[in-house]
Amino acid sequence: MAEPAARLYLITPVVEDAAAFAPRLAEACATGDVAALLLRLPKADERTLVNQIKILAPPVQDHGTALIIASAGEADLALVAGRAGADGVHVTSGQTDLKDLRQHLKSERAMGVGAIRSKDEAMTAGEAGADYLLFGEPRADDSLPSLESVVERATWWAEIFETPCVVYAPSLEVIPELVATRAEFIALGDAVWSHADGPAKAIPAAIALIGEREALD
Template identity: 70%
Template structure:
């Protein structure tokens, strides 16, 4: 059987406790999710580490990688290492990306989002990140136009070897993003707010990716 055209990368809401664990477990239970970006609200380091430890098994026990991002200032390398996460995610800062790459070596993944320009994307790629995320929600909750995300992801996937993640604001956007040849399709509210729950949302996403692969 051919490898899927893309794999799923889920993005959580900003979390301030471990109450979201059952939703994570539901979404990841099928084994179809490659990674989860765990977005944590601002807190002290010990609290953040404890959140990662509490939420991590719901993701990692189902074979998905746990990637951590924190709102505001935080020592991501320490939080990931002590919490047992598989990687970290930062917002468009090449200097920070280089520092994290140096500190984490090859032990954990380093990803980047919040990318505004093609030049910034290339600079982050040169900084040694393991993937770039295009199109994720802005701090105010809005998302870039789908056409813009499609163009950016297609440009990156065609030219560069570093994998990219393309954010789908809804399930209907998946086919257009899969067609860019992005390695991962990211989903957020489209999974967590799905009327059928996370399990049905993930199943629908996998089906959409498979349909696009067959069409291609």
């Protein structure tokens, strides 16, 4: 039986102006090919975060895309997600009590974990009940791990563990190499938002590259 096709997982820049960014989200998610979107929000109090998410959720969820939230601050993401109707939360490995967060989220919302620095951290996150792990995303200083190391880590995880894996593509051109890892999701950030022809063109181009690679396997 053929492996299931990898799906797209979008990562936004830190959204400072929710109303201004909402049309961009609608443009991206209207393609119908986006499985999930990680909404990155600035440091703010819980009420402000909830209000921002309520503006940004409809352009995402109305198109069947799961809305995952992350914040640069120390807000109670489980509480925010519940009040705003988000589908899940995303946290940084090593900076959150994952078992406690899993308990607060219960089974109602997804828990994703990123910024994983070692295989031990990856396994710890999986054991704590993470619904997916994200490999290769930009670091806090916007630098990126080497593509070689990301491919190695994602391949290792996808071959051994059942918890889904998301692998970050810094450009559309590297998508075929990442699809070959058998990761369930390909994450895109600037490659979508900064595309010369906009998200509506970038996403079909990404889907085509996924399909071309999978046709070879």
